[in-house]
Amino acid sequence: MHIKELNLTNYRNYKNLRIEFDDKVNVIIGENAQGKTNLMEAIYLLAFTKSHRTSKEKELIRWDEDYAKIEGRVEKRIHSIPLEIVISGKGKKAKLNHLEQRRLSDYIGNLNVVMFAPEDLTLVKGPPNIRRRFIDMELGQIQPRYIYHLGQFQKVLKQRNHLLKQMQRDRSINRMMLQVLTDQLIEHASTILERRFAFLELLRKWAKPIHHGISHEVEELEIEYQSTIEVLEGASKEKIESSFQEKFHQSIEKEIERGTTLYGPHRDDILFYVNGKNVQTYGSQGQQRTTALSIKLAEIDLIYSEVGEYPILLLDDVLSELDDYRQSHLLNTIQGKVQTFVSTTSVDGIHHATLEKAEMFRVQNGMVTS
Secondary structure (H helix, E strand, O other), X not given: XXXXXXXXXXXXXXXXXXXXXXXXXXXXXXOOOOOHHHHHHHHHHHHHOXXXXXXXXXXXXXXXXXXXXXXXXXXXXXXXXXXXXXXXXXXXXXXXXXXXXXXXXXXXXXXXXXXXXXXXXXHHHOOHHHHHHHHHHHHHHHOOHHHHHHHHHHHHHHHHHHHHHHHHHOOOOOOHHHHHHHHHHHHHHHHHHHHHHHHHHHHHHHXXXXXXXXXXXXXXXXXXXXXXXXXXXXXOHHHHHHHHHHHHHXXXXXXXXXXXXXXXXXXXEEEEEEOOEEHHHHOOHHHHHHHHHHHHHHHHHHHHHHHOOOOEEEEEOOHHHOOHHHHHHHHHHHOOOOOEEEEEOOOOOOOOHHHHOOEEEEEEOOEEEO
């Protein structure tokens, strides 16, 4: 798949922009704060209906305007799809084929995107919430129904935590409601965990050989899911549900005492091991970057294996963060295979056939020229 054209109205520092893209590589060049990353963000938002940079959607609307609109035409192997996101003070609307979609799970997945930005280097060494967000976003692309379960889980989690805080202050509150919320939480948590396990197995399959190649065949990458309950990866949903029931039953007093839900996918983590050592703790910066790069490149093949089309790759100011060897490995991998958007302040010093044949766009103060 590839994006044929993108139209922005009142988006960030863009008043009106219509731009057509090459189906291979597009390089967006400009100084900082001119709008390069805003273009990348717009494509990301068109795929996921949310920004990777902010949760405050009013920031996406151009100053003194009432709304922002992102429109894109996605070309797939057998058909073309118009996508549209409109953001205003009344909320957000997502349209597919000009029809507003009531559920995000009906919209997400029509445009598959893999983004690699400098902050993604913290995928390995950053806090657990970064890795949870990574797995949730990628899983949501290939299994939109996952988004429904994640949303329901977060909704019930909020209600359960509120009740636990009340019980922390008043121990005489009837516990029946807590059990009802716990059962609802377990239903969605078990589905989330089951699907995360399956996704991680796919990620291993694609990431291990990529990492082995980037490391000159001297490093072996292992990925482990760290759950808050005692359950083996690959366990059935029934086994996961049983483990959750047992854990919550054992810990009810502890949770009331602390006033919060202590177990579930919202507290899980992913661990990366290189040659048997935890790379988050003991890995060198080079090993951490190789691991992050391997994971991102693995996403491309993983998505292709699941949906039958390659995703769009967004490289937002990341090439300058990689040394020549990792740069070359990345560019060799995508060459001729994936529609790629590269944002950078300069292509000086980057010598690769992939970029030499690319479509060049220059951005200055919200204006784009080619």
